[in-house]
Each structure stands twice: as structure tokens, then as C-alpha cells.
Amino acid sequence: MTPEEFRRFGHEVVDWIADFRASIRDYPVLARTRPGEVADALPPSGPEHGEPMDLILADFRRLIVPGMTHWNHPGFMAYFATSGSGPGILGELLTAALNVNGMVWKSSPSATELEQVTLDWLRQWMGLPAGLFGTIYDTASTATMHAIMAAREMAAPEERGRGNWEKLTLYCSEQAHSSVEKGAVAAGIGQERVRKIAVDEKFRMRADALEEAIRADKAAGLKPFCVVATVGTTGVAAIDPVPEIAGITERHGIWLHVDAAYGGSAAIVEEMRHVMAGSERADSMVVNPHKWLLTPVDCSVFYTRRPEIVRRAFSLVPEYLRTEEDPRAVNMMDYGVPLGRRFRALKLWFVMRSYGRVGLACIIRRHMEIAREFAGWVEQDERFEVMAPVLFSLVCMRYRGADEQNTKLLEEINQSGKAFLSPGQVQGKKVLRVAIGNYGTEKEDLVRLWQLAREAAGRL
Numbered sequence: 001m002t003p004e005e006f007r008r009f010g011h012e013v014v015d016w017i018a019d020f021r022a023s024i025r026d027y028p029v030l031a032r033t034r035p036g037e038v039a040d041a042l043p044p045s046g047p048e049h050g051e052p053m054d055l056i057l058a059d060f061r062r063l064i065v066p067g068m069t070h071w072n073h074p075g076f077m078a079y080f081a082t083s084g085s086g087p088g089i090l091g092e093l094l095t096a097a098l099n100v101n102g103m104v105w106k107s108s109p110s111a112t113e114l115e116q117v118t119l120d121w122l123r124q125w126m127g128l129p130a131g132l133f134g135t136i137y138d139t140a141s142t143a144t145m146h147a148i149m150a151a152r153e154m155a156a157p158e159e160r161g162r163g164n165w166e167k168l169t170l171y172c173s174e175q176a177h178s179s180v181e182k183g184a185v186a187a188g189i190g191q192e193r194v195r196k197i198a199v200d201e202k203f204r205m206r207a208d209a210l211e212e213a214i215r216a217d218k219a220a221g222l223k224p225f226c227v228v229a230t231v232g233t234t235g236v237a238a239i240d241p242v243p244e245i246a247g248i249t250e251r252h253g254i255w256l257h258v259d260a261a262y263g264g265s266a267a268i269v270e271e272m273r274h275v276m277a278g279s280e281r282a283d284s285m286v287v288n289p290h291k292w293l294l295t296p297v298d299c300s301v302f303y304t305r306r307p308e309i310v311r312r313a314f315s316l317v318p319e320y321l322r323t324e325e326d327p328r329a330v331n332m333m334d335y336g337v338p339l340g341r342r343f344r345a346l347k348l349w350f351v352m353r354s355y356g357r358v359g360l361a362c363i364i365r366r367h368m369e370i371a372r373e374f375a376g377w378v379e380q381d382e383r384f385e386v387m388a389p390v391l392f393s394l395v396c397m398r399y400r401g402a403d404e405q406n407t408k409l410l411e412e413i414n415q416s417g418k419a420f421l422s423p424g425q426v427q428g429k430k431v432l433r434v435a436i437g438n439y440g441t442e443k444e445d446l447v448r449l450w451q452l453a454r455e456a457a458g459r460l
């Protein structure tokens with residue numbers, strides 16, 4: 001591709017993106033595609049000879065776009081929304097253009113240093129204490145796996161050479177994200193050694209039950225090594241009592257990791273700072289700017305108070321990567337499994353600078369306000385109920401009827417193309433999760449959703 005061709009097609013692509021963003025509400029949120037439909041429309045083998053970019057772009061529009069579920073649609077309220085804001089998209093584009101591999105400082109000083117600077121800015125915005133070491137991973141699942149592996153290193157450094165972790169036990173609530181268990185499995189901690197602690201009536205980990213489980217395991221000759229607390233659980237966005245849990249982990253000398261993948265972003269809003277209370281005592285935590293901070297996937301931020309332990313767990317430096325020791329020339333490859341690292345900090349920097357803290361806080365605040373308003377409408381309709389407190393921007397609602405009726409309601413809403421919700425389970429009952437987090441979501445989108453839900457309920 002010559003520079004002139006790149007310029008021409010680059011302009012065409014950027015124009016397409018601008019139009020796409022402007023007319024996003026015209027697209028159905030959820031893809032209306034049958035399984036296999038996209039694959040069947042594509043040739044079974046790759047082209048032997050290069051094809052013209054005009055044709056590739058035409059096929060992108062014709063074959064790929066119709067099979068997309070639009071995470072950037074304001075009606076996307078499934079899972080936890082992520083949105084790629086304009087500044088974030090531009091940052092991502094430049095990351096691809098620079099295409100650096102930030103494994104060691106020398107392999108791209110700007111990539112390493114911008115990561116440290118943006119993460120320190122974010123730390124301040126979240127009201128977290130100075131001295132935290134930050135690093136960006138792809139996802140919260142990866143971040144949590146690293147936390148578990150660091151905890152393992154702290155608890156049993158002597159096993160590093162042998163890898164016998166069989167006495168180690170890990171604790172999280174029964175509402176914790178599945179990535180905790182997955183991370184434990186990846187770290188060689190058997191699934192059976194993951195203790196799912198009971199929750200209280202507000203779906204928060206019961207600190208007394210945690211203490212009891214730790215004591216029982218210790219009495220049985222096991223070695224409790226890690227507790228994962230959650231700020232904003234996936235199911236209902238509950239907040240575990242982190243200060244109390246920190247008291248327990250401190251007493252027993254156990255690594256505390258806080259999974260704030262979704263909820264942590266809210267801490268940049270002054271009146272929501274309290275959600276991270278106690279996290280300053282945690283050994284590590286994770287927050288996903290790719291969830292609620294308008295940064296395109298992937299960008300998950302891991303903070304730790306104990307970088308030396310993380311480094312001990314992951315630093316194996318082959319000769320060709322040896323560098324001179326300069327305390328300011330940090331080699332990020334020493335803090336995780338991957339050697340190669342994308343320059344993810346650039347898009348985060350674009351987003352943080354373009355919106356500013358206040359701009360981002362306004363959007364998050366608006367999401368929480370419209371979530372509460374929506375919950376109010378649900379509560380006023382006797383056919384529906386809200387199944388959990390609305391602490392952030394997630395509303396778990398339910399039609400007061402059978403699970404199958406809720407499934408039907410969900411299908412009708414999702415087929416409308418105007419909104420996309422995901423199902424959940426609260427107290428054994430099927431719920432519809434309305435997770436607001438797209439930068440474009442406004443009250444009008446919720447008015448439309450509520451109208452759809454009531455109409456669909458009328459047909460049940």
C-alpha cells in the first residue's frame with residue numbers, strides 16, 4: 001500500500017466511522033444473524049493473490065457489519081457496556097500505526113512512560129493512595145489471574161521451583177465473577193480450593209463467613225493465601241465490605257485483591273469515591289477503563305502495592321532482553337505473563353485528556369441518574385419489580401411471573417433492535433439486566449426501552 005493509497009483509503013475509513021457513529025441508532029443493537037451465516041458468506045480459503053482495498057471495504061460493509069452486535073449503540077445495555085469514544089478510537093488508530101511492542105523500556109520509552117503517567121492520573125482521580133504501581137493488561141480476567149499468581153508467590157515462594165500449590169486456598173463471594181475461579185485454575189489452585197463465601201441480603205460477601213472459612217482451612221492444615229473482594233459484582237453490582245475484609249486479610253497475612261472491573265470507574269465521581277473505601281489496604285486491584293471509561297477494548301488497569309512481589313512472580317529475563325539498570329527505565333515485561341505488550345495507554349491518554357475528569361464524571365453520573373430514574377418507573381408498575389439495590393448504573397428488573405415469561409420478554413426486547421439486555425439470576429429467579437454504560441445512552445433510550453418492556457408485558 002503506497003502512502004497515497006493509504007491516505008485515500010484512510011480517509012474513506014474515517015468517513016465511514018464518522019457516519020457510523022452519527023447514525024448508530026439506525027442499526028439494530030443485536031445482530032440479526034443466524035449461527036454460521038457470516039462464515040458461510042465468506043470464501044472457504046484465503047485469496048492466493050492480493051485483492052483491491054475497494055473490494056475489501058465493500059465486503060466489510062456488506063458481509064461483516066450486518067453480523068455485528070453494536071456495543072457502541074446507546075441501546076446496548078447487556079453485560080456491562082463498553083464504548084469506544086471518538087478520542088479512544090483515534091488513540092487506537094495511532095497505536096496500530098506506531099505498532100510498538102512495549103516489552104522493555106528501550107523497546108519504546110514513550111509506551112512505558114505514558115502507561116505509568118496515565119495510570120498515576122487515574123489513581124488520583126479514583127482517590128487511591130500514592131505509591132501504587134500500575135500496569136495495563138488486556139482484560140480484568142488476566143489482571144485477576146496475575147493477582148492470584150502474585151498472591152501465590154507471596155504465600156509460598158519456596159514452591160516457585162517445584163510448583164506444588166496444593167495446600168493453598170482462595171476466597172471470593174458466591175457472587176464473584178467467574179474469572180476468579182478461572183484465574184485460580186490457571187494458577188494451579190484446584191477449583192476445589194476456591195471457597196465461595198455466602199453473601200448477605202444485599203449480595204455482599206459476609207465477612208464473618210469469610211473469617212470462619214479461613215479459620216476452618218487453617219485448622220485443617222491448609223494455607224489461605226488470597227481473598228478476592230468485588231466492588232460492583234457482575235450479577236447485581238453489589239459492593240463487598242472491603243474495609244472489614246481488609247481487616248481479616250491483614251490479620252491472617254493473606255493477599256487481598258479487589259475486583260472493581262466495572263464499579264471502580266465510578267470512583268472518579270466525587271460522591272462515589274466511597275466505593276473504593278478499604279481498597280487502599282488491598283494488595284492489588286483491577287479497574288477496566290474499557291468498561292465505563294469510554295476507552296475501546298481492551299484496556300484493563302491493574303494496581304498493586306507490592307510490585308516487587310509481582311515482579312518476583314514473573315521476572316525471568318533472557319540474555320537478549322537484559323538492559324542496564326536504571327530505576328526510571330521500567331521493563332513492563334517483568335510484571336506479567338506476556339512479553340509483547342500493546343501500547344494501550346495511548347487511547348486512555350486521549351480519552352482522559354479529551355474529556356477531563358469532570359467530563360467523564362458527568363457521563364458516569366448521568367448514567368447513574370437515569371438508572372435510578374428507570375428503576376423508579378419499574379417500581380411503580382405493579383407487574384414488575386426491581387430485584388437489587390441500584391448502587392451504580394445496573395438495574396436488575398423482573399416481570400412478576402414465571403421465568404419463561406421473563407425469557408419471552410427479554411427476547412422481544414432484544415429482537416426489537418432498539419435495546420439489548422442480558423439475562424441474570426437473582427435469588428433463584430430470572431431477571432433482565434439493564435446495564436447502562438454507553439457514552440451515548442440518554443434518557444430517551446430508557447424511555448424507549450421501558451415502552452418496549454411494558455408493551456411486551458401486555459402481550460404476556
Ligand SMILES: *Cc1c(COP(=O)(O)O)cnc(C)c1O
Pocket residue numbers: 080138139140141142177179230232233234259260261262288300
Ligand atoms: C467484566 C468483569 C470482569 C471480566 O472482565 P474482562 O475484562 O472481560 O475479563 C471481571 N469482574 C467483574 C466484576 C466484571 O464486571
